Each structure stands twice: as C-alpha cells, then as structure tokens.
Amino acid sequence: MSAQTLREQKKQQTRQAISDAATRLFVERGFDRVTIAEIATAAGVAKMTVTNYYPRKEDLVLDLSEEFVAGAARAVAAGREAGVPAVEALAEDYLAAVERRDPVIGFAPEPFARMLTESPVLLARLREFHEQREAALAAALAVDWPPGDITPLAQAAQLGGALRVLFGRLVERVLSGEGLDAIAVAHEAEARRVFALLPPPPEPPR
Template sequence: MSEEPGLRERKKTETRRRLWKVAAELFLERGFDKVSVAEIAAAADVSKMTVFNYCGTKEDLVLGPMREHVDDVARAVRERAPGESVVAAVRRQFLAAVDAFDASVGMNDHSYVLRVRRLVAETPSLLARAQELVYLGTQRLAQVLAEEAAPGEEPLARVVAAQLMGVRSALLTHNHQRLLAGERAADIAADAKALAERAFGTVEFGLGDYGTK
C-alpha cells in the first residue's frame, strides 16, 4: 500500500530540513567554499544525488528556507480581501511577519539565524543566489498583478512589483543590520513597523488605490 500524499510530503520536508541543518553546521564551522556536497551527503547519511534532488544547488542548502518564502508577497496580493489595495496587502503581510519575528523579514535574532545571515553576506555565491530569489519573488508578484491588469497595463504591473519588492528588501536589510549589530528583535520591532508604515506609505502616495479589488 502506497503512502498517503500528505505523509510523503512531510517526509520529504523533514529530509530537506535535515539536509539544511547538517549543511549549515558544516558551512558555519568551516566556511561555505571549503565544504563539498559529497561531505554533506556523507554527514547526512544520504547519497550526493539525494542532496541535489532535494536542494537543487549547493547554495540552496543554505537558502532553502528563503526559497520557501518566495511566494509570500504574491500570495498576499492574490488572496487580498475585497476593497484592499495591492500596497495595503503587501504592507499587511510584512507587518504580520514583523509581529511574528519572522526571519523572512529580518526579525529573527536567534544566534544560529544570525550566523547564517553573516555567512550569506560574506559569501559571494550565496549573496548572488539570495538576490536571484528576491528577483524570483518580484517576478511572481508581477505575474499576479499582470493577470489583474487592464489590457496594455502589464508593463505597469512589473514597475509596481519592482517598487514594492524594493521597499520590502530595503526594510529587511535594515532589520538584519540592526540585529547583526547586536540589537534584539523585541527591541526594534516597534521601529521596524513604524519604518515599514512610512516606506510603504511613500509607494502608496504615488499609486493611490492601485489594484484595489
């Protein structure tokens, strides 16, 4: 009898997260460029092919958790309530993540998370991959906006997506910088929310009620 789809997916998720943990521990100990995928596979007691089947690239062994959040903004916009504008939906999602002290908006101050963040910042290939994931998130948001746009307005959808994701990325980076400087997430949360309100407000001023359902 075959396993239920839900159980199979849970097992795959567990394996993927175990690989992330094993890889991150090795990278943090020795440096990203000094650890091979074969060494990670051996430490995790799986084949090298299994590592690539679950993670795709060596960089994704570090950035897999970030990859899981690529669709967050597009989903918030797609599922926004009637009467809610696109800017309001993106702002709402960001503020909720700040309240949850979520790493996806730079608000997790666990020492392990901060060490991984430093690793990314100090490793060119990881930083490049992180930027690729931001670009992918921007493309996903642009696709949602383009699907809703009036004929001929698709280029504006890409502009709006770039503006909103640019604001979000700048806010996330600012939060990370404060935590890496030694501040606690609980202490900067109010500032993070206030800055987000102002930042998204600047976009909202230009876009008005753009995309209101």
C-alpha cells in the same frame, strides 16, 4: 500509520537531517568552504541523496525561497479579492511577518545572517530571488490592466524595491547583535515609514 505516511515521515526526517548538518557546517566554516560530500558525511547519507533533496547547494541555505518569491504576490492577490489596494495589502502582510519574527523576511540568528552576507554565491542567489519576487508581483498586478501595459511593471518595481530595502535593513540589524524583540520593534516602525512613502496605486481602466 500507513506505509505511505511512514515513507513521507522518513523523507522529511532525512531532509531535515541534511539541512541541519549543512547549516552547522556553513555557520562554522562559511558557505563557500563546505562541499556537498562533506554535508553528506555529516548527515550520514549518500552525496546523491543530498542533491536529490537539494539540487543546488544554495538551496540548503535558502530553503524558504518559494515563499520569499511568491508570498508578496499572494498577499496582493488576496487583497484584490477583498478590495484592498496593493500597497495596503502588502504592508499588512509584511507587518504580520514582523510580528511573528518570520525568517522569510530576514529574521535569523546572527551567525546565520553573517554566513549569508559573507558568501558572494548566496548574495547573487538572493538577488535572483528579489527579481523573481518582483516579476511575481508584476504578474499579480497585471490582472487589472490591459496586456502589455507598463503600469503593473512600474508598481511591482516600487513594491519590490521597498521589500528589498526592508530586507537589507533587517539583516543589518541582525548583524548588529540586537535581540530579535528589539529588532522587531524598531523594524516595525521603519516598515510603516517605508510603506507610507509608496504612492497610492493608480486606477486601472474601466
């Protein structure tokens, strides 16, 4: 194994140790009551090491934010390449995420979900991610429209709104204490209903 590989492996182990320690403390005591210094002590690293890996405290919880923001736009872009309308492409991608119980869309242990929803800071950060995801969707949809056209913005708002509703409902189900398998079955049916309510996309100008 090369020195470079060993360094990368060590970095990943350190990152995981920090994340594990933070998650444990957040679940036990609540996100807002835990300090970066306490996380560093629990992980056996310096405080600066924690902030080097996770610049914002929220990043320790919402470490899948990049996929959360970019995943929907990527699915829409891939659908365009395959000739699949945006709504269908997004629905297919979302239902696949339900099948694999993907934490990006809201599948999580109940204590984690409760910790998340009880923190005003984390809820505010989540709202930012929802807005960023909608902006990414608008950018992906805008490829087919003239610059400044309002259509991709409106369509992104519809798609982003559907995803926001589904995320909220999934978290509600997790908090209810249902098993993940039962949640997945019920949520799949709800997701199909939500996507069926979305209007077919308009035809872009030729």
